[in-house]
Amino acid sequence: MRDPTLRDVAQLAGVSPRTVSNVVNGYAPVTERTRRKVEQALAQLDYRPNLLARNLARGRSGQIAVVVPYLDTPYFSELLQGIIPRARERGYNVLIDQTDGDAAHERELIRRAARAFPFDGMILSPLGLDQAALSDRDPDLPLVILGERSSDGTFDHVGIDDVSASRDATAHLIGLGRRRIAAIGDQPYATGEAAQLRTRGYRIAHADAGLDVDESLIVRRPRFNRIDGADAMRQLLARPDPPDAAFCYSDLVALGALRAALQAGLRVPEDIALIGYDDIEEGRYSNPTISTISPDKATIAATAVDRLLQRIAAPTPLPGIEVPAGHRLIARESTLGRTSGG
Amino acid sequence: MRDPTLRDVAQLAGVSPRTVSNVVNGYAPVTERTRRKVEQALAQLDYRPNLLARNLARGRSGQIAVVVPYLDTPYFSELLQGIIPRARERGYNVLIDQTDGDAAHERELIRRAARAFPFDGMILSPLGLDQAALSDRDPDLPLVILGERSSDGTFDHVGIDDVSASRDATAHLIGLGRRRIAAIGDQPYATGEAAQLRTRGYRIAHADAGLDVDESLIVRRPRFNRIDGADAMRQLLARPDPPDAAFCYSDLVALGALRAALQAGLRVPEDIALIGYDDIEEGRYSNPTISTISPDKATIAATAVDRLLQRIAAPTPLPGIEVPAGHRLIARESTLGRTSGG
DNA sequence: TTGAAAGCGCTAACAG
DNA sequence: CTGTTAGCGCTTTCAA
Numbered sequence: 257m258r259d260p261t262l263r264d265v266a267q268l269a270g271v272s273p274r275t276v277s278n279v280v281n282g283y284a285p286v287t288e289r290t291r292r293k294v295e296q297a298l299a300q301l302d303y304r305p306n307l308l309a310r311n312l313a314r315g316r317s318g319q320i321a322v323v324v325p326y327l328d329t330p331y332f333s334e335l336l337q338g339i340i341p342r343a344r345e346r347g348y349n350v351l352i353d354q355t356d357g358d359a360a361h362e363r364e365l366i367r368r369a370a371r372a373f374p375f376d377g378m379i380l381s382p383l384g385l386d387q388a389a390l391s392d393r394d395p396d397l398p399l400v401i402l403g404e405r406s407s408d409g410t411f412d413h414v415g416i417d418d419v420s421a422s423r424d425a426t427a428h429l430i431g432l433g434r435r436r437i438a439a440i441g442d443q444p445y446a447t448g449e450a451a452q453l454r455t456r457g458y459r460i461a462h463a464d465a466g467l468d469v470d471e472s473l474i475v476r477r478p479r480f481n482r483i484d485g486a487d488a489m490r491q492l493l494a495r496p497d498p499p500d501a502a503f504c505y506s507d508l509v510a511l512g513a514l515r516a517a518l519q520a521g522l523r524v525p526e527d528i529a530l531i532g533y534d535d536i537e538e539g540r541y542s543n544p545t546i547s548t549i550s551p552d553k554a555t556i557a558a559t560a561v562d563r564l565l566q567r568i569a570a571p572t573p574l575p576g577i578e579v580p581a582g583h584r585l586i587a588r589e590s591t592l593g594r595t596s597g598g
Numbered sequence: 599m600r601d602p603t604l605r606d607v608a609q610l611a612g613v614s615p616r617t618v619s620n621v622v623n624g625y626a627p628v629t630e631r632t633r634r635k636v637e638q639a640l641a642q643l644d645y646r647p648n649l650l651a652r653n654l655a656r657g658r659s660g661q662i663a664v665v666v667p668y669l670d671t672p673y674f675s676e677l678l679q680g681i682i683p684r685a686r687e688r689g690y691n692v693l694i695d696q697t698d699g700d701a702a703h704e705r706e707l708i709r710r711a712a713r714a715f716p717f718d719g720m721i722l723s724p725l726g727l728d729q730a731a732l733s734d735r736d737p738d739l740p741l742v743i744l745g746e747r748s749s750d751g752t753f754d755h756v757g758i759d760d761v762s763a764s765r766d767a768t769a770h771l772i773g774l775g776r777r778r779i780a781a782i783g784d785q786p787y788a789t790g791e792a793a794q795l796r797t798r799g800y801r802i803a804h805a806d807a808g809l810d811v812d813e814s815l816i817v818r819r820p821r822f823n824r825i826d827g828a829d830a831m832r833q834l835l836a837r838p839d840p841p842d843a844a845f846c847y848s849d850l851v852a853l854g855a856l857r858a859a860l861q862a863g864l865r866v867p868e869d870i871a872l873i874g875y876d877d878i879e880e881g882r883y884s885n886p887t888i889s890t891i892s893p894d895k896a897t898i899a900a901t902a903v904d905r906l907l908q909r910i911a912a913p914t915p916l917p918g919i920e921v922p923a924g925h926r927l928i929a930r931e932s933t934l935g936r937t938s939g940g
Numbered sequence: 941t942t943g944a945a946a947g948c949g950c951t952a953a954c955a956g
Numbered sequence: 957c958t959g960t961t962a963g964c965g966c967t968t969t970c971a972a
Contacts, residue, residue: 261965272943277967287941308659310950312650319693327682328675328879337670340696349715351661352694354682359864373691374649474635482883515883537670541824543885560962603949619951629957651949654964903958 269297270487274406280305292312306563317584319349320564323365325357325383329481330536332381335402338557340381340549343457346565352374357479359384359447366393377568379560387448398567404450407576412563414579418450418553421583422457423464424533425549426503428585430465433530434501437462438473440482440488440513454505454533473499479506485512493520499530507532507539510546514590544589549586552582602643611639620645635801661691663717663904665707667725671823672878674723678745680899681721688907693717699821701726701789708735718909721902728788740909742902746792749918754905756921758893760792763925764799765806766908767873767891768845770927772807776843776871778803780815782830782855783822783847796847796875815841821848827854835862842870843933849874849881852888856932872932886931893913894924 262280268275271290278286279294280303286294292579299301311318321341324332336352351373355361357555363383367403375422384407391408399411405598407413439458443451457475462469468531475492477484485504489512492498504510510532514524522528524544532539535550559579567574604622608615614638618738621629621636628709639645653660659824664673664681667862685692693715704727707720718739724732724747732743732907741753749755753928769869771779780799785793804811817834819826827846831854834840852874861872865871866886874881877892901921908917 259965262967263965272968274944275942278942279968283968285941289941305966306654308650310947310967311646311965312654313965315948315967317650327677328672328677328679330670330672333670333672333675336619336694337668337696340669340694344695351691351694352678352682353686353692354679449924467955482879486883509882511883515885518885537824538853538880541828541853543857543860549961601949604951607951615950616952616960617958620958623951625952627957632957648949651964654949654966655949655951657951657964 259306260303262303262305265294265297265301268301269293297534298543316376317569318331318347319351319375320486320561320568321351321353321365321373321378321380323355323362323378323380323383323486325355325381329587330538331506331508331534334536335553335557338554339453339561340595341559342343342558342561346561348376348561348565355384357383359389363389363392364398366397366399368394368397377564380482381565384447387449394594396573398564398570400433400564400567400575402556402560404453407578409576410573411576411596412567413576414556414563414581415560416556416581416583418453419457419460421533421549421585422454422503423461423549424585425533426458426461427464427546428591429501429503429529429531430461432525432529433500434500435467435495436473436501437537438469438475438488438492438499438502439505440475440477440502440509442474442476443478444476454503458503476585477505477509481508482512482515485514485564486516487512489513489516490520493517498528502528502530504530504532507534507536507548509533509545510548510590511538511542513546514542515545525589525593532590535586536542539588541589544594547588547591548586550584556581564597601648602645604645604647607639607645611635621909630780657911658718658814659714659716660689661693661717662910663693663695663707663715663720663722663843665695665697665704665720665722667693667697669724670695671849672880673848673876675788676878677895678894678900681903683902684900685907690718690902690903690907695785697726699725701731705731705734706740708732708738708741710736718868720905720908726789729791730788738915740906741910742906742909743896744902747794749920751918753918754902754921756898756901756905756917756923758891758898758923758925760795761799761802761893764796764845765803766799766801766925766927767875768800769928770929771843771845771871771873772809772935773801773841774871775807777838778812778815778841778843780817780830780834780841780844781847782817782819782827782834782844782851784816784818785820786818793847796845800845806845817846819851823840823850824854824857827851827856828858829854831855831858831860835859835864840870842874843867845869846872848872849876849878849890850873850887851875851891852932853880853884856884856888858884867931867933867935874932877928881930884932886936889922890928890931892926892928899922 378495381402475488532548539546723744745754817830874890881888
């Protein structure tokens, strides 16, 4: 049978649809008596508003889009874990899309060109789009960017301070007495901002300690995944003068590097110490466990949602701001050794 | 400015909205000349249909819900990775929700009680709901169940044959000469069907080989995650007669167990061989790599979407069917040792 | 405080 | 082949 409509309820309660709407939405004041009648009818019919109709009338969709490059990257799925409930709490549904880092796909999304993807705002973790490309978008789309681009003043950006986090990671290695420290994951091109910030932190840490950087130890990699980490490590280990430590630009890279190092017969951290970035759960269970930079994911997720909903609600476009999130260094076995492991 | 509507286009092209709609949707045949005029107007105005309106008129939402217990469980995120593009291709958006295995939440969803969650059908991986509870739902909700419940005739179920997969895994261990094989993850209660099927396969493999099962080696665990695996392994290793192998009910459990075994100073697989279930990428990079049962995730994802869309499109409810998916055993270092590692 | 009625933008009977 | 028109179910302006 057809679902009961507002009109059905109105009829049963003997009032107009307008009044029922008022009761349902708690809008205008309604007489206690009327409200009671309406509520009874509502219950009796088990009425549920048709959201499509409501949204059409209200001119909004009640949905936000969350767009990440890869859904199966633990960092993103852990972030989503925080974003979804927060959005649901605040009355929004979450549409998810993944781009595989495809620039065209990302561009289409921020231009709202996708015919079949209705949303009131978007949380995007761009990968294919560089800073400039981000500005070429639907100006009316409330947008929050995650990761390492910076705000151009028309959208919010939430993320941790990559430079200082990377400096911390590198300094940790230096503090442990390591001197030939590789950096795995640099991306010296327009879309590689995230990587470049990390490289910058790596350099600063060296400078802080009065150490020179061996440029040949900075390894470029297109993605922050396991394969890239493993490949890079193999390449480094093939050198006559391999590194005694590596700052990996993601935990996945570190995990891949770890695998390659162990396969090559090295001991971690005795022969080579490893530190990652992201603090994914996997790094807490690997053998050895992975030292890492832990971004405050809960805060990032919550803040991203809150900012986005604010932007959506704002009658006139809000200025875009930078929202910093915290991070901390977590030292585990891959740098400290088993003694203090847990 | 306001987005152009169908009416605007019609006006510009000098035809009726009906004709524009026909052109946009490719419905009725349209004169070449008319079509050209309309298409030109369409392009000129950069017209994009309002989906809310379209869906309201069509009486559907154009969205499917995908509901999993945990988004950050690799198995699910890898599955989602397959589901989303497939659904998008077929013109559907994907709404995601996670339940944390909460029965009440799952029940609410299949009853379509959630006021603010519009979808035409649902792909659900139930955790909190047992077989019986699954039948108590909105009878009009096109539903595809993933995992280990079986179809009650009103929804489709897609999944691999857990019993035979588990038998394969156990037989692999037996074939390697192991005789004290633990099973980690049994759940002897209503919602633990998945686990029970695996235990059954474990028993069958023993029977096949003419071996007795040591009941005390079957370890119960509420969840299939890393912590449970680690805890279970610690408990097993504390025994005077520890096992020489373990069939873990998920890769995550195996990874946790691996961690605990190595921490206890054991060698894997020399002292204890481990096999998991799910074939998540993490198991291909752990040290040692994890032998596992690999379900055909691509097929599961694609089939689930296809079946669901069929159910949605069907004018009259389709009978629910069982859709089997394939699996294969992948032997890696955690059972074979490093010699053949890759 | 409540009713009547006009949309929101699109689809789809029903003519013609 | 194309125009007219009545909804889809809800919100909301305007009156009363």
